[in-house]
Amino acid sequence: MEKFKILEIKANIFEDNKKEADILRDELKENKTFLLNLMSSPGSGKTTTLRRTIASLKDEYRIGIMEADIDSDVDAKTIEETGAKVIQLHTGGMCHLDCSMTRQGLEGLGTKDLDLVVLENIGNLVCPAEFDTGATKNAMILSVPEGDDKPLKYPLMFQICDALLINKIDVLPYFDFDIEECTKRAKRLNPNIKVFPVSSRTGEGFDAWLNWLREEANKNVR
Amino acid sequence: MEKFKILEIKANIFEDNKKEADILRDELKENKTFLLNLMSSPGSGKTTTLRRTIASLKDEYRIGIMEADIDSDVDAKTIEETGAKVIQLHTGGMCHLDCSMTRQGLEGLGTKDLDLVVLENIGNLVCPAEFDTGATKNAMILSVPEGDDKPLKYPLMFQICDALLINKIDVLPYFDFDIEECTKRAKRLNPNIKVFPVSSRTGEGFDAWLNWLREEANKNVR
Numbered sequence: 248m249e250k251f252k253i254l255e256i257k258a259n260i261f262e263d264n265k266k267e268a269d270i271l272r273d274e275l276k277e278n279k280t281f282l283l284n285l286m287s288s289p290g291s292g293k294t295t296t297l298r299r300t301i302a303s304l305k306d307e308y309r310i311g312i313m314e315a316d317i318d319s320d321v322d323a324k325t326i327e328e329t330g331a332k333v334i335q336l337h338t339g340g341m342c343h344l345d346c347s348m349t350r351q352g353l354e355g356l357g358t359k360d361l362d363l364v365v366l367e368n369i370g371n372l373v374c375p376a377e378f379d380t381g382a383t384k385n386a387m388i389l390s391v392p393e394g395d396d397k398p399l400k401y402p403l404m405f406q407i408c409d410a411l412l413i414n415k416i417d418v419l420p421y422f423d424f425d426i427e428e429c430t431k432r433a434k435r436l437n438p439n440i441k442v443f444p445v446s447s448r449t450g451e452g453f454d455a456w457l458n459w460l461r462e463e464a465n466k467n468v469r
Numbered sequence: 470m471e472k473f474k475i476l477e478i479k480a481n482i483f484e485d486n487k488k489e490a491d492i493l494r495d496e497l498k499e500n501k502t503f504l505l506n507l508m509s510s511p512g513s514g515k516t517t518t519l520r521r522t523i524a525s526l527k528d529e530y531r532i533g534i535m536e537a538d539i540d541s542d543v544d545a546k547t548i549e550e551t552g553a554k555v556i557q558l559h560t561g562g563m564c565h566l567d568c569s570m571t572r573q574g575l576e577g578l579g580t581k582d583l584d585l586v587v588l589e590n591i592g593n594l595v596c597p598a599e600f601d602t603g604a605t606k607n608a609m610i611l612s613v614p615e616g617d618d619k620p621l622k623y624p625l626m627f628q629i630c631d632a633l634l635i636n637k638i639d640v641l642p643y644f645d646f647d648i649e650e651c652t653k654r655a656k657r658l659n660p661n662i663k664v665f666p667v668s669s670r671t672g673e674g675f676d677a678w679l680n681w682l683r684e685e686a687n688k689n690v691r
Binding site for chain 1: 510511512513538539540541543544562564591592593594595596599612614615616618619621622623624625637640643644
């Protein structure tokens with residue numbers, strides 16, 4: 248029997264989602280909560296990355312996870328095993344979360360006893376990039392099997408993210424993926440983006456990602 | 470210098486997209502054109518699959534390809550090398566194609582001298598499933614690195630597709646992917662879905678896919 252809640256969240260289009268997002272971001276800072284919005288294609292390793300991140304940081308931060316999915320709760324079950332506080336958000340077919348949906352999720356999760364909250368957004372490189380969730384920072388995962396041309400094809404996602412994890416580097420020998428070229432393409436769209444080649448399966452490259460996350464989280468939490 | 474056109478298509482929400490789609494499907498049949506709507510996540514191998522499909526069938530059918538992308542024309546360039554007739558559709562940020570956008574694409578491509586047209590839809594497992602493009606048949610690609618749990622998380626896509634290609638089976642040894650389990654999950658959602666494990670890189674399993682495509686295309690074309 249799972250202990251996590253399942254919440255049906257509803258779109259509630261604000262006239263100005265961006266303005267609402269800025270308000271939420273300020274509130275989070277005031278309440279000493281850091282919210283990371285984690286985005287990617289389906290199957291790039293968001294949940295595996297989260298599991299390793301939680302395992303590495305759970306003694307330093309009180310961590311909560313919002314698992315957004317159109318349907319199912321397979322990811323919430325996996326995350327619950329880590330001991331983090333989890334809520335499953337069902338978007339009822341919606342392909343992204345806006346700020347009002349994120350706020351409903353935060354209220355459902357309860358953030359009073361949490362320092363670091365991660366929103367695992369819907370697996371989609373298109374729509375989630377278009378809606379500011381109000382998160383403190385945005386991160387995305389691109390996995391090696393997806394190909395190094397993705398910045399060319401989904402530019403907005405790379406433009407709005409503060410961090411890019413290039414995941415599954417343990418399978419680099421079996422794919423035609425040029426990390427340097429991919430990094431160049433991402434930086435051409437967004438010169439400030441931080442790029443972390445990692446393997447969430449083996450842990451390779453993970454320290455640099457964790458250090459970035461600590462540094463950013465501490466600006467709100469400490 | 471590329472020879473293909475780049476067309477900026479615009480959403481033109483019909484009151485009843487489904488009805489318009491049925492009309493387009495009938496017109497295509499009348500004009501002896503078969504239209505396949507090919508969908509998947511970013512990076513699952515749509516373009517590589519198309520290249521091999523064109524190379525295998527170009528002596529049997531006159532083939533045209535509509536490359537839908539938010540931005541860029543990298544795929545259209547790749548496809549043009551095969552000798553197929555190509556048009557690049559830019560959706561201006563839209564995450565899917567509806568029937569009116571598909572019709573604009575077909576008119577831009579010109580289908581009078583074509584038997585088999587493939588729409589390479591936006592890389593997205595969510596939104597394209599919600600809009601009937603008017604295509605004769607729908608196919609999707611799920612690649613091994615994405616994981617065998619995707620039918621649980623993106624059920625609508627599996628429900629509306631006539632064929633599922635499980636691609637990149639050449640890298641099965643390096644991933645935890647159970648083809649049998651994935652097939653069961655897909656068939657639970659859609660008992661009629663045809664499942665084709667393939668490697669578009671090596672050609673493994675490709676004959677079964679081509680035979681299905683021939684059989685379906687001939688219902689319109691011959």
